[in-house]
Amino acid sequence: GAVVSQHPSRVICKSGTSVKIECRSLDFQATTMFWYRQFPKQSLMLMATSNEGSKATYEQGVEKDKFLINHASLTLSTLTVTSAHPEDSSFYICSAKHSLLNTEAFFGQGTRLTVV
Amino acid sequence: RKEVEQDPGPFNVPEGATVAFNCTYSNSASQSFFWYRQDCRKEPKLLMSVYSSGNEDGRFTAQLNRASQYISLLIRDSKLSDSATYLCVVILEMFSGGYNKLIFGAGTRLAVHP
Numbered sequence: 001g002a003v004v005s006q007h008p009s010r011v012i013c014k015s016g017t018s019v020k021i022e023c024r025s026l027d028f029q030a031t032t033m034f035w036y037r038q039f040p041k042q043s044l045m046l047m048a049t050s051n052e053g054s055k056a057t058y059e060q061g062v063e064k065d066k067f068l069i070n071h072a073s074l075t076l077s078t079l080t081v082t083s084a085h086p087e088d089s090s091f092y093i094c095s096a097k098h099s100l101l102n103t104e105a106f107f108g109q110g111t112r113l114t115v116v
Numbered sequence: 117r118k119e120v121e122q123d124p125g126p127f128n129v130p131e132g133a134t135v136a137f138n139c140t141y142s143n144s145a146s147q148s149f150f151w152y153r154q155d156c157r158k159e160p161k162l163l164m165s166v167y168s169s170g171n172e173d174g175r176f177t178a179q180l181n182r183a184s185q186y187i188s189l190l191i192r193d194s195k196l197s198d199s200a201t202y203l204c205v206v207i208l209e210m211f212s213g214g215y216n217k218l219i220f221g222a223g224t225r226l227a228v229h230p
Contacts, residue, residue: 036220043221107160
């Protein structure tokens with residue numbers, strides 16, 4: 001099946017620094033990529049949806065200036081957590097989907113972010 | 117009301133049991149439906165798509181009821197390895213933005229014991 005690669009899988013950063021997470025679709029063109037956040041024992045929460053070449057659409061309550069999303073190509077989307085704080089520590093997962101409606105989304109392996 | 121709702125469980129069942137999960141969705145324009153499985157601290161993985169006519173894959177059966185806006189997942193002859201969180205996923209086609217929106221339910225935890 002299709003593969004989505006997410007990098008890094010784990011990152012520890014100091015409070016106040018920025019962290020960039022990459023999400024790549026390896027064998028298909030992902031017209032849409034989704035970014036999720038999951039806190040321990042909680043469900044996946046959609047943060048934003050990005051379409052290649054256009055601005056991301058953020059869910060209510062997600063700060064677009066804090067979570068910068070760039071979807072510059074059909075195979076790469078990045079999420080940058082700017083000025084990270086300990087409360088941003090979470091499991092971030094990307095998902096990529098082809099534009100055909102009835103195709104499933106494929107997930108990256110996730111990034112566990114710890115802000116100290 | 118949440119866009120996609122699931123009973124969080126947990127469902128604790130013995131090996132060999134049959135267990136069913138339901139998921140309801142609020143947007144009648146929802147187009148595609150899937151069940152994903154998520155193991156602890158891992159990313160979700162597709163379990164199966166859900167078609168209007170219902171579909172079966174081994175011990176797993178998925179059904180869609182558009183009139184009542186719910187989907188179901190039936191697991192027969194439960195195995196220890198079935199223990200996981202099962203996520204109901206609905207895809208909306210956002211015509212205004214020209215993109216698809218993927219909505220997850222909160223997930224239903226299943227624990228199969230010997």
